[in-house]
Amino acid sequence: MGTQAVEQETATATVPTRTGLLIIGASQSGVQLAVSLRALGFDEHITLLGDEDHRPYQRPALSKEFLQGTVESESLIFRSNDYWAGHNVDLVKGEYIVRIDKEADGSGVAHASSGREFPFKRLALTVGARARKLEIDGSGLDGVLYLRNADDALALKARVGDATDVVVIGGGFIGLEAASSLQKMGKNVTVLEFGPRLVGRAVGEETAEYFLQAHRSRGLDIRLNTSAARFTADDGGTRVAAVELQDGTVLPAQIVLIGIGVIPNTQLADQLGLAVDNGVVVDRFALASDGTTVAVGDVANMPNPVPGSEPGERIRLESVNNAIEHAKVAAYSLTGRREEYAGIPWFWSNQADLKLQIAGLCNGYDQTVVRNDRERGKFSVLYYRQGRIIAADCVNAPLDFMAVKNALAKGLNIPADAAADPGIQLKTITTDS
Numbered sequence: 001m002g003t004q005a006v007e008q009e010t011a012t013a014t015v016p017t018r019t020g021l022l023i024i025g026a027s028q029s030g031v032q033l034a035v036s037l038r039a040l041g042f043d044e045h046i047t048l049l050g051d052e053d054h055r056p057y058q059r060p061a062l063s064k065e066f067l068q069g070t071v072e073s074e075s076l077i078f079r080s081n082d083y084w085a086g087h088n089v090d091l092v093k094g095e096y097i098v099r100i101d102k103e104a105d106g107s108g109v110a111h112a113s114s115g116r117e118f119p120f121k122r123l124a125l126t127v128g129a130r131a132r133k134l135e136i137d138g139s140g141l142d143g144v145l146y147l148r149n150a151d152d153a154l155a156l157k158a159r160v161g162d163a164t165d166v167v168v169i170g171g172g173f174i175g176l177e178a179a180s181s182l183q184k185m186g187k188n189v190t191v192l193e194f195g196p197r198l199v200g201r202a203v204g205e206e207t208a209e210y211f212l213q214a215h216r217s218r219g220l221d222i223r224l225n226t227s228a229a230r231f232t233a234d235d236g237g238t239r240v241a242a243v244e245l246q247d248g249t250v251l252p253a254q255i256v257l258i259g260i261g262v263i264p265n266t267q268l269a270d271q272l273g274l275a276v277d278n279g280v281v282v283d284r285f286a287l288a289s290d291g292t293t294v295a296v297g298d299v300a301n302m303p304n305p306v307p308g309s310e311p312g313e314r315i316r317l318e319s320v321n322n323a324i325e326h327a328k329v330a331a332y333s334l335t336g337r338r339e340e341y342a343g344i345p346w347f348w349s350n351q352a353d354l355k356l357q358i359a360g361l362c363n364g365y366d367q368t369v370v371r372n373d374r375e376r377g378k379f380s381v382l383y384y385r386q387g388r389i390i391a392a393d394c395v396n397a398p399l400d401f402m403a404v405k406n407a408l409a410k411g412l413n414i415p416a417d418a419a420a421d422p423g424i425q426l427k428t429i430t431t432d433s
């Protein structure tokens with residue numbers, strides 16, 4: 001986090017000969033796993049290890065409040081040093097694990113690039129994901145940036161003051177959040193999206209179109225079906241000065257922010273010989289294919305936890321809610337209990353005054369209902385499969401979000417024909433049929 005928060009960090013406690021559980025990846029999932037284990041009475045020593053030099057912090061603010069400077073970095077830190085010390089958890093920062101030797105009983109030794117070794121009885125992989133890189137001419141220029149972690153955010157913030165023009169590459173959640181933040185900070189922002197619509201993977205067509213129109217009406221220059229051909233440098237030859245598009249258009253840019261998705265960090269799982277398929281393949285109890293290692297959060301490919309989903313359907317989710325819920329499942333596993341994922345996956349994204357909340361997963365939908373209450377600025381899309389509600393995207397419509405989330409959690413339905421009237425409160429038409 002900010003330099004102040006970093007300087008305050010002093011503890012890299014002594015690591016015992018062999019920790020009870022080594023958690024590799026000290027972020028949302030790793031923190032939750034340690035906290036949940038202690039809540040369940042797991043009394044073995046825990047080592048929570050990560051490669052970043054910061055105490056574990058909340059990432060969502062990096063593209064929003066932290067970028068805009070409206071939140072203190074200290075408030076993003078999950079837990080104090082006192083908490084970790086008081087709960088027999090060693091927080092180890094700045095160590096990158098490059099190799100793991102593991103025995104059949106689940107124990108082993110993790111080797112860091114520094115040469116340090118971390119022996120363990122059990123292992124948890126909460127290594128998350130890394131930004132997908134765009135390799136084109138000029139991608140190594142100063143000012144061509146990504147936004148996955150605190151160092152990325154600090155690098156971006158350090159350049160914002162001098163910049164007038166920003167080009168954001170990628171019209172997904174991170175790109176749109178950062179674009180909205182930078183626009184709010186007075187920058188002239190252009191968003192380039194390679195595909196035919198925004199947020200392609202996560203929402204349906206109606207929501208994508210709503211965001212396109214909403215952002216454009218707020219002054220964001222969004223160009224669909226557009227990609228960058230190269231980045232060109234200023235007179236000094238080192239700093240980015242412009243983005244040249246495939247059609248030859250040149251856009252001035254003192255900052256280029258690339259947000260084209262992430263790649264799960266499966267390197268260690270590969271090295272361990274675990275099953276990997278767009279993430280570490282885990283069962284319903286967050287156990288990897290060796291039956292002893294748990295893998296949690298952005299890195300894990302798990303059975304779709306939504307009740308009623310197709311048998312065998314798998315999913316890798318990138319959200320805070322998933323990291324938390326999945327870590328709880330893993331904590332049960334590590335304490336010898338078998339508890340499945342509880343709750344309905346949900347997600348949020350704040351872009352300017354547009355507060356999106358998504359309940360459920362819209363994969364495989366065959367019908368949508370749009371509730372557009374222009375007067376009150378509320379917009380929701382409800383997704384159905386074979387007449388049953390499976391998900392909803394809700395913009396500035398928290399009551400719709402809550403109604404759908406509750407219905408999904410209780411296995412109830414919200415009939416499509418009645419839901420089409422935006423004047424009707426969804427919770428009043430929820431049924432059990």
Ligand SMILES: Cc1cc2nc3c(=O)[nH]c(=O)nc-3n(C[C@H](O)[C@H](O)[C@H](O)COP(=O)(O)OP(=O)(O)OC[C@H]3O[C@@H](n4cnc5c(N)ncnc54)[C@H](O)[C@@H]3O)c2cc1C
Pocket residue numbers: 024025026027028029030049050051052059060061062063095096097098126127128129130147148149174265268296297298299317318319320321323346347348349350
């Ligand atoms: C800018 C931004 C905004 C976001 N906004 C939202 C939002 O609004 N809503 C939402 O629900 N979600 C949001 N997310 C997503 C959310 O933050 C992630 O889903 C969540 O952080 C996943 O947690 P994780 O612990 O599984 O993985 P990560 O947060 O990726 O953490 C993994 C950690 O492991 C470390 N690591 C990796 N490999 C090694 C190794 N070999 N050795 C040591 N350490 C290693 C990484 O450096 C990292 O610190 C956002 C993410 C970003 C980047």
